Each structure stands twice: as structure tokens, then as C-alpha cells.
Amino acid sequence: MGDFTVSLVKKPRYVIEDACTGCTSCVEYCPVEYPDKFNQGISDNKAVHIYFAQAIPLIAYIDESCIYLKEKKCRICENVCQANAIDFHQKPEKLQIRVGAVVLSPGYEVYDPAVKEEYGYGRIPNVVTSMDYERLLCATGPYEGEILRASDKKHPQNVAWLQCIGSRRLTEGDNSYCSSVCCTYTQKQVILTKDHHADAKCTVFHNDVRAYGKDFERYYQNTAALADTRFIRSYVNIVGENPENHNVIIRYSTPDEGVKEEEFDMVVLSVGLNPPEDNQRLAEMFGLELDQHGFCKGEPFNPMNTGAPGVFVSGAFQGPMDIPESVFSASAAGSQTGELLDYRRDKLTKEREYPSEKDVTGEEPRIGVFVCHCGANIGRIVDVPGTVEFAKTLPNVVYAQEQLFSCATNSAKEITDMIKEKGLNRVVVAACSPRTLEPLFRDTLREAGLNQYYYDMANIREHCSWCHSKEREASTAKAQDITRMSVARACLLEPLSEIDLPVNKAALVVGGGIAGMTAALSIAEQGHEVYLLEKSNELGGLAVRIHDTLDGLDVPAYLEELKAKVFKHPLLHVYTGAEITEATGYVGNFVTKVKSWRGLVEIKHGVTVVATGSGVYEPNEYLYGQDERVMTHLELEERITNGDEGLAEAETVVMIQCVGCRNEERNYCSRVCCGESVKNAIKLKKQNPERDVYILYRDMRTYGYMEDHYREANELGVRFVRYEPEQAPQVEAAESDEGKPVLRVSLPDYILSTEIAIDADYVMLAAAVVPGEDNVELSGLFGAALGEDGFFKEAHVKLRPVEFATQGVYLCGAAHYPKYIHETINQAYGAAGRALTMLSNDIVTVSGSVCEVKEDACMGCRACLEACSYDAIEMRKTKGGPKAVVNPVLCKGDGLCNACCPTGAIYLKHFTDEEVFSQIDAYAPPDEDILGQIDAAVNQ
Numbered sequence: 001m002g003d004f005t006v007s008l009v010k011k012p013r014y015v016i017e018d019a020c021t022g023c024t025s026c027v028e029y030c031p032v033e034y035p036d037k038f039n040q041g042i043s044d045n046k047a048v049h050i051y052f053a054q055a056i057p058l059i060a061y062i063d064e065s066c067i068y069l070k071e072k073k074c075r076i077c078e079n080v081c082q083a084n085a086i087d088f089h090q091k092p093e094k095l096q097i098r099v100g101a102v103v104l105s106p107g108y109e110v111y112d113p114a115v116k117e118e119y120g121y122g123r124i125p126n127v128v129t130s131m132d133y134e135r136l137l138c139a140t141g142p143y144e145g146e147i148l149r150a151s152d153k154k155h156p157q158n159v160a161w162l163q164c165i166g167s168r169r170l171t172e173g174d175n176s177y178c179s180s181v182c183c184t185y186t187q188k189q190v191i192l193t194k195d196h197h198a199d200a201k202c203t204v205f206h207n208d209v210r211a212y213g214k215d216f217e218r219y220y221q222n223t224a225a226l227a228d229t230r231f232i233r234s235y236v237n238i239v240g241e242n243p244e245n246h247n248v249i250i251r252y253s254t255p256d257e258g259v260k261e262e263e264f265d266m267v268v269l270s271v272g273l274n275p276p277e278d279n280q281r282l283a284e285m286f287g288l289e290l291d292q293h294g295f296c297k298g299e300p301f302n303p304m305n306t307g308a309p310g311v312f313v314s315g316a317f318q319g320p321m322d323i324p325e326s327v328f329s330a331s332a333a334g335s336q337t338g339e340l341l342d343y344r345r346d347k348l349t350k351e352r353e354y355p356s357e358k359d360v361t362g363e364e365p366r367i368g369v370f371v372c373h374c375g376a377n378i379g380r381i382v383d384v385p386g387t388v389e390f391a392k393t394l395p396n397v398v399y400a401q402e403q404l405f406s407c408a409t410n411s412a413k414e415i416t417d418m419i420k421e422k423g424l425n426r427v428v429v430a431a432c433s434p435r436t437l438e439p440l441f442r443d444t445l446r447e448a449g450l451n452q453y454y455y456d457m458a459n460i461r462e463h464c465s466w467c468h469s470k471e472r473e474a475s476t477a478k479a480q481d482i483t484r485m486s487v488a489r490a491c492l493l494e495p496l497s498e499i500d501l502p503v504n505k506a507a508l509v510v511g512g513g514i515a516g517m518t519a520a521l522s523i524a525e526q527g528h529e530v531y532l533l534e535k536s537n538e539l540g541g542l543a544v545r546i547h548d549t550l551d552g553l554d555v556p557a558y559l560e561e562l563k564a565k566v567f568k569h570p571l572l573h574v575y576t577g578a579e580i581t582e583a584t585g586y587v588g589n590f591v592t593k594v595k596s597w598r599g600l601v602e603i604k605h606g607v608t609v610v611a612t613g614s615g616v617y618e619p620n621e622y623l624y625g626q627d628e629r630v631m632t633h634l635e636l637e638e639r640i641t642n643g644d645e646g647l648a649e650a651e652t653v654v655m656i657q658c659v660g661c662r663n664e665e666r667n668y669c670s671r672v673c674c675g676e677s678v679k680n681a682i683k684l685k686k687q688n689p690e691r692d693v694y695i696l697y698r699d700m701r702t703y704g705y706m707e708d709h710y711r712e713a714n715e716l717g718v719r720f721v722r723y724e725p726e727q728a729p730q731v732e733a734a735e736s737d738e739g740k741p742v743l744r745v746s747l748p749d750y751i752l753s754t755e756i757a758i759d760a761d762y763v764m765l766a767a768a769v770v771p772g773e774d775n776v777e778l779s780g781l782f783g784a785a786l787g788e789d790g791f792f793k794e795a796h797v798k799l800r801p802v803e804f805a806t807q808g809v810y811l812c813g814a815a816h817y818p819k820y821i822h823e824t825i826n827q828a829y830g831a832a833g834r835a836l837t838m839l840s841n842d843i844v845t846v847s848g849s850v851c852e853v854k855e856d857a858c859m860g861c862r863a864c865l866e867a868c869s870y871d872a873i874e875m876r877k878t879k880g881g882p883k884a885v886v887n888p889v890l891c892k893g894d895g896l897c898n899a900c901c902p903t904g905a906i907y908l909k910h911f912t913d914e915e916v917f918s919q920i921d922a923y924a925p926p927d928e929d930i931l932g933q934i935d936a937a938v939n940q
């Protein structure tokens with residue numbers, strides 16, 4: 001452990017990396033054509049090619065289909081390459097590298113439906129897999145973003161998706177588990193299909209719709225509400241192909257209409273996830289165990305830990321998971337690696353060096369405009385070449401070009417090269433939202449020796465092609481307007497300096513549940529002082545009410561061990577009964593005042609981790625609180641664990657799912673309650689197999705391996721009855737035929753098409769998980785945003801899932817969204833990993849785009865102080881009276897103060913009045929009095 005030697009064989013590329021310019025002349029002339037694996041074999045490729053449009057590095061390689069490699073003939077590529085980059089003398093290279101730890105992230109293999117005749121894949125041309133369909137949807141796909149069907153290359157207008165292909169089945173060749181991701185990717189594909197062809201008819205044949213992730217429920221509802229879109233709950237058979245039009249005929253049945261046959265232009269098989277192909281080899285090589293399904297067996301309470309010392313696992317090799325979960329686990333594996341190799345931190349890293357900055361102040365603006373296709377995202381709607389030509393006509397624009405993906409490495413280099421070659425001193429990229437990619441483009445300017453604030457971004461994706469996707473001309477006109485406005489502003493941009501701040505190396509973790517304790521321990525293990533705040537008197541959070549997991553793991557024993565480690569750690573300081581009275585400061589330098597059993601303390605820390613968990617809904621329906629036989633799932637778990645006598649005698653128990661959520665008030669799925677109910681139902685059945693246990697559900701969201709437990713519950717005789725929210729179960733106190741007091745639960749049975757009534761001894765409610773009661777307050781204290789449902793909102797769902805937009809503040813556990821313990825641990829290590837990245841720096845840089853006060857113009861009215869949410873402004877005595885002064889480190893540059901200053905004394909650098917007005921004027925000349933029109937609209 002801590003010292004591995006890894007032997008690698010690097011295959012020859014037959015192309016000299018440093019010489020290849022990626023011009024693709026060789027690809028054009030290569031005579032070999034064969035099905036392109038990257039595009040699922042739908043289109044052809046050449047023996048010499050670039051792997052895909054955004055490959056890094058973006059240079060060619062020659063594969064084994066090359067005629068010269070097979071028959072020693074051809075070598076056309078060598079002759080056409082202007083750069084002399086082809087080198088057939090290259091040989092496989094053996095490499096040995098020494099590393100301290102290994103992170104395995106081999107992901108998964110997509111299920112191959114060709115293994116089963118019944119799916120018709122490979123036999124019926126218009127049956128495709130969801131992966132084929134992904135490629136068809138993509139701008140770099142086989143038909144450059146056009147969805148064409150194989151039989152006649154026509155656009156399919158009537159598409160069906162069949163869910164759970166290869167998943168949730170015990171049949172030979174299939175997987176028993178749920179693949180977790182296919183319900184949601186199908187919804188995405190439906191939305192994109194409608195984007196491509198607004199009139200297309202989309203039908204999804206599904207079992208349970210497993211929209212269990214953050215914001216997924218709303219996404220599902222939005223998809224289902226699209227015009228001509230149907231979600232049909234039914235098993236489906238592929239009957240065959242209509243020989244006349246090659247449509248695919250499928251058979252299905254619904255309770256209302258019985259068995260039906262219907263024809264579709266195209267059928268998409270929503271295939272599941274298999275373990276990676278070389279799982280066995282990896283297991284043998286690294287000495288790890290595979291689980292019953294062939295994925296890597298992680299430690300139950302630490303899914304990144306393979307059990308093989310120094311070998312960690314992240315992503316879908318842990319088991320099926322989606323992108324945000326993969327990103328948590330990647331960051332988490334990073335944190336685990338950091339714990340192991342902390343003693344070697346900074347030994348191999350090098351400071352990045354930028355060329356010195358050129359002073360261009362006083363020069364005439366020379367603007368370069370780069371217009372991005374964003375694959376087909378922009379290019380399909382906006383006329384990109386036309387916008388480039390338009391940009392060239394704008395004042396001060398000396399250069400303009402289009403780019404397929406401006407964010408790709410080669411495009412960034414192109415921008416840097418053009419800055420140097422054309423002497424550009426301002427850059428406008430017309431692409432997507434500055435929210436995610438602006439830092440990348442600014443960096444590009446730095447690489448070229450320009451001040452990074454000479455950059456502006458015109459958002460022609462979110463503001464044009466996405467929201468006006470049906471109006472190509474108007475969308476293009478708007479893109480050109482936005483580009484013109486951006487160019488006008490760019491002329492006035494000024495260079496700014498950023499501020500370097502020292503980083504206090506301590507961390508504050510708020511919340512002492514599993515998430516908080518895990519994150520705190522991981523940070524402390526890497527040599528940092530950690531202050532762990534818990535508002536109750538005990539560590540453990542909600543998990544103290546959980547006895548075991550669905551896999552049978554002993555939660556109390558785990559918690560005891562975790563708590564012991566926390567209390568023993570010399571760098572970890574626990575404050576129970578803690579209440580935060582004040583939180584001030586900024587990244588690297590926070591100051592938090594805390595009242596706790598230890599008295600009042602002031603804690604100085606460089607980062608904050610919010611791990612405050614969630615609450616549980618207290619139902620006011622189904623007689624909860626009125627009849628003690630009605631309880632929540634956690635109360636049932638407690639009663640089972642404590643051997644409650646009444647429950648032991650019970651003959652019939654009914655569980656009602658989705659209580660208090662998936663409704664108008666709480667439009668999200670609580671994620672953990674289906675598994676919780678299955679767990680309790682199995683226990684009740686095992687206790688007394690004669691007992692009747694019913695689960696009344698809307699969709700059983702037992703994703704991943706929980707599907708095996710759902711099946712076990714079925715096999716044990718637990719009865720699952722589906723209900724619709726419009727006809728939710730009714731619960732009333734009644735008497736059974738034998739005169740026994742019961743809780744009568746009535747609801748329609750859609751399969752039997754009848755009304756059923758169940759006489760139960762107990763009713764259990766799967767009560768919603770709700771946001772923590774302190775969320776609003778904490779949000780204000782730490783500048784931590786809240787989402788629509790009241791849970792904390794990450795900076796970016798995929799790219800920054802464990803941090804807030806506010807620098808230095810991180811997020812994990814149920815505070816982010818309900819999740820199971822192993823998922824909580826994944827995310828907690830992930831947050832620790834990100835926090836440690838910050839703590840490992842001695843300095844942190846903050847934005848130069850902050851407010852400043854023109855002292856002469858300030859009349860000391862304090863209006864700006866009132867407006868600032870970050871306490872960034874204070875009054876200072878001067879000879880001319882009290883004047884406002886901005887602390888640039890605290891200022892977040894939201895500009896609220898600018899709007900209320902009566903004299904215009906306070907202004908935001910990089911968004912000055914002149915810059916903003918220049919944009920407005922560029923949109924419409926001053927004589928159109930746009931400002932007057934805005935004022936009039938506001939006053940209406």
C-alpha cells in the first residue's frame with residue numbers, strides 16, 4: 001500500500017502526436033471504410049481517424065483495420081499528410097509507473113439486446129438501443145444530429161421506448177437489478193426528440209417510473225406533459241416488422257383497453273448497465289472482490305474502499321449510478337487517496353505559469369469573435385456562419401470565426417493562437433451561459449498574455465437556440481443582436497486585478513450526522529483542524545433511528561464506531577447543543593460564532609461544510625395523530641426493533657407510500673421510503689409468514705440492487721397494490737366481520753378492476769423526507785442557495801455537485817437531497833475532497849469584479865449598506881463626512897447596492913453603467929428610448 005508499480009502497454013498510434021495538427025486530410029483520403037464503433041456502427045469510419053469530435057488530444061490515430069498494417073500496402077495517409085506526422089515504425093511501448101494509490105473507474109458496459117431474439121435488435125432495422133439513439137441525437141453523431149431510421153433514412157415521427165431492457169428480469173442473459181439510470185435518460189431522449197421534431201409522437205412503455213433523483217420528479221412530469229407524449233404502464237412484446245413500411249409492431253395491454261397492437265416508426269430499447277467487460281481481470285489484478293452482479297464490491301459503509309489496501313473505486317463500477325453520483329464518488333475516491341498519501345502532498349505538483357500580461361490600455365479595441373455551434377445545440381437553430389459574417393461587420397471586430405465546440409481544448413488553443421496572430425486585445429465568445437464556462441475562456445486569455453477581464457460572453461444558446469428552438473430566423477436575429485451588444489461592451493472593458501487571500505487551514509462542519517462526521521473525519525485525517533457542530537445533544541442524526549439497512553448492515557454498531565473515531569481524533573473538536581449566532585467572512589477566512597455546551601466560541605476557518613441533513617414530514621392525513629395504530633415508517637422500524645407486542649400479534653399491516661410528497665406542495669420523490677418500506681415488510685413477513693403485508697404504492701422506486709429485495713418481498717408474499725394520487729387510499733376506523741376493531745383501507749385495484757378494502761391492524765405511512773428546519777437561516781448565514789423544494793442547491797448539478805456557488809462552502813448528505821447511507825457517505829467524502837483542495841492552498845484568489853465607491857460622489861446616506869447582503873460595505877469617517885467603503889474580499893459583485901445609490905457613487909467593476917448602457921444602445925439606438933420603455937414597463 002502506498003507504493004504500487006503499474007505496468008502498461010501503450011499501443012502505437014502510428015501518428016506523431018506533436019506533429020499532427022488534426023487537419024484530417026489523412027482521414028479524407030484513407031480508402032478503408034468500416035462501421036464506426038463510436039457511432040454504434042450506424043455510420044462508417046476510416047482506418048485513420050480522430051476518435052471523436054471532442055477527443056483530447058484532438059489528433060488522428062490508425063487502427064488495426066489499416067491495409068498497410070494488415071497487408072503492407074497503401075500508405076496513402078503518409079503521402080497526403082502535410083505535417084509528416086504518419087509514422088508506421090512506431091511499436092507498442094512498455095511503461096512502468098510508480099503510484100501511491102489506484103482509483104478504479106472502469107464504469108460499465110451497456111447491455112447488448114442482441115443476446116435475445118425477442119428484442120428484435122439486429123433483426124428489425126428500426127429497433128435501436130438507447131445508446132444508438134443517443135448517437136442519433138448528437139450533432140457529432142452518424143447523421144450530424146438528424147434522427148434518421150435505418151430502413152429508409154426518414155425522420156421517425158412516431159417513436160416508442162421500451163423500458164427495463166435487460167434489467168429487472170431473472171431470465172437468462174438479463175440482470176435482476178434495476179439499472180437506475182434508464183428511466184431518466186429516456187425522459188431526456190423524449191425531450192430531445194421533441195426538440196428535433198416538435199410534432200413527433202413519443203410513447204414510453206414502462207413499469208415503475210424511477211424518477212428518484214434530485215429534481216427528477218418534476219422532470220418526469222414535464223416530460224409526460226409534452227404534447228403527443230404518452231407514458232403507458234405495460235409489458236410489451238415486439239411482434240415484428242410491417243414489411244410494407246418497415247414499421248415495428250408491438251403488442252401491449254392496458255387495464256382499460258386490454259391487449260392491443262400498435263405500429264411505431266422506430267422502437268428504442270432502453271438498455272440497462274452491465275458490469276465492465278474486464279471486471280474479472282481487474283479483480284484478479286488488484287485483488288478485489290466482485291459482488292453478486294459482477295460490479296466491484298465496496299466496503300458496505302465506505303463504497304470507495306475495495307478492501308484491497310490503497311485501491312479505491314469510483315463511478316459506476318460501484319454499481320449502476322448516474323453522473324452526479326459518479327462525480328460525488330470520484331471526488332470521494334480523491335479524498336480517500338488524499339488520506340492515504342497526505343504525507344506526499346505537493347511533492348509532484350508544479351505551479352502553472354502564465355506569460356506576463358501585456359498592457360493594452362490606450363490601444364484601439366481589436367476584437368475577436370468566436371461563434372460556437374455547441375455541436376448542434378446552437379448550430380441546428382442559429383445560423384452560425386451567418387452570425388460570424390455579421391460579427392465581421394461590427395465596429396472594432398478584426399476577426400471572427402465559427403467553432404464546433406468552443407470549450408474543447410483545441411478551440412481554446414485556437415483562441416489563444418488567434419489573439420497572438422491577429423493582435424486581438426478583446427475577445428467575445430458567442431456560446432452558452434457564462435455561469436459554467438466563463439472561467440475557462442478567461443484562462444484562455446491569460447494563456448495569451450491578455451488580462452482576463454478583456455473577455456465577454458454572448459449567451460446565444462440559453463437565450464436563443466434553446467428558448468426559440470422553433471423560430472430559426474428570429475433566433476438567429478436575436479443571436480446577432482446579443483453578439484452586437486457584447487461587442488459594444490467589449491470595447492469599454494478594462495483590465496482588473498484579482499485579490500490573493502491567505503487560507504486559514506481549519507474547517508467548520510455543520511451537522512453531526514453520518515455526512516458531517518464522515519466529512520469531518522476525512523478532513524482531520526489529512527492534518528486539518530476541524531470544528532464539528534451538532535445542534536442536538538448527540539451525534540448521529542437521523543440514522544440513530546435506523547436499526548439496519550436493506551442489506552442487513554448493523555447501523556447502530558457502525559454509528560458507535562464512527563462516533564468513537566470522531567471523539568478520539570486529536571484534530572476534531574465536537575460542539576454539541578450548538579447554535580450558530582453569527583457567521584461572517586469569506587473563502588479562506590470565515591469567522592463563525594457558536595453557542596454550545598462548551599460556552600460561546602469564535603471559530604476561524606477557511607472552509608465550511610453544510611451537512612445538516614433533513615427532517616421527516618409529520619402526516620396530517622390517514623388518521624395519523626388521531627389513531628395510534630397509524631404510524632410512520634420510522635416509528636414502525638422502532639416498534640419492530642423494540643419487539644412491540646401489539647405489532648407482533650398483528651395479522652395485517654398496510655403501508656402507504658408517497659405520503660406528503662410527489663404532490664403539489666412537495667413535488668419531489670423522497671427516494672428512501674420505498675426501500676425503507678420493503679425492508680420493514682420483509683421483516684414483518686419473516687417474523688410471521690402468515691401475516692398479510694400490503695404496500696400501496698405509486699411507483700416502487702427500489703432502484704439498483706434494491707430491486708432484488710423488492711423481488712424477495714414479493715416472493716415472501718408481500719402484496720403490492722398500485723394506486724393513483726387522484727384515487728388515493730382511504731383509511732377509516734371500522735369493525736371487521738368478526739367484530740374486531742380494524743383500520744379499513746379502501747382503494748381501487750387497477751389489475752382486478754374492482755374496489756378493494758383491507759382490514760388492517762396497523763397502517764404505516766411512508767412519510768416524506770423534508771428539508772431541514774434551519775435551512776433558510778443557514779442559507780442566509782453561509783450564502784448557501786436553496787432549491788425550489790427547500791433543500792440546499794449545489795453550484796452545478798453535474799460539474800460541481802458538492803459545492804455551493806459561494807466559494808469555500810460545501811454540501812453533503814440529506815441536506816442536499818434525501819439519500820441512503822452509502823450514498824451519503826460517498827457524497828460526504830466527495831465534499832471533504834473538494835474542501836481539502838481549497839485547504840491545501842496557501843492562498844485563494846477572489847474576483848476583481850467587485851464594487852467600488854467614488855468617494856467624492858458619496859453623500860454617506862447608507863443606502864448601499866442596507867442593500868448589501870454580504871456586509872461588504874462599511875462607513876468610514878473622512879474629512880468630507882462619513883463615506884461608504886467596500887471590502888473587495890466580501891463583495892460578491894451582485895450590484896444590488898448600485899441600484900439604490902442616489903448619486904451613482906458606487907459602481908461595479910466590469911459592469912459599469914457605461915458598459916451596460918453601451919449594450920442597451922447597441923441593441924437599439926438612443927432615439928428609440930429603450931430606457932424610457934423599460935421604465936414605462938416597470939411602472940405599469
Ligand SMILES: Cc1cc2nc3c(=O)[nH]c(=O)nc-3n(C[C@H](O)[C@H](O)[C@H](O)COP(=O)(O)OP(=O)(O)OC[C@H]3O[C@@H](n4cnc5c(N)ncnc54)[C@H](O)[C@@H]3O)c2cc1C
Nearest residue numbers: 511512513514515535541542612613614813814819820821
Ligand atoms: C424514513 C427513512 C428511512 C431510511 N432508511 C434507510 C435505510 O434503510 N438505509 C439507508 O442507507 N438509509 C436510510 N435512510 C437514509 C439515511 O437516514 C440518510 O442517508 C442519512 O441519515 C443521511 O445522513 P446526513 O448526515 O446527511 O443527515 P442526518 O442524519 O439528518 O444528520 C444531520 C445532522 O445535522 C444536524 N443539524 C441540523 N441542522 C443543524 C444546524 N443548524 N447546526 C448544527 N447541526 C445541525 C442534525 O441534528 C443531524 O444530527 C432513511 C431515511 C429516512 C428518512
Ligand code: SF4
Nearest residue numbers: 164167178179182183
Ligand atoms: S425501472 Fe430501473 S431498469 Fe427499469 S428503466 Fe427505470 S431505471 Fe431502468
Ligand code: SF4
Nearest residue numbers: 658669670671673674
Ligand atoms: S415512497 Fe418515497 S421513494 Fe417511493 S416513490 Fe414515493 S416518495 Fe419516492
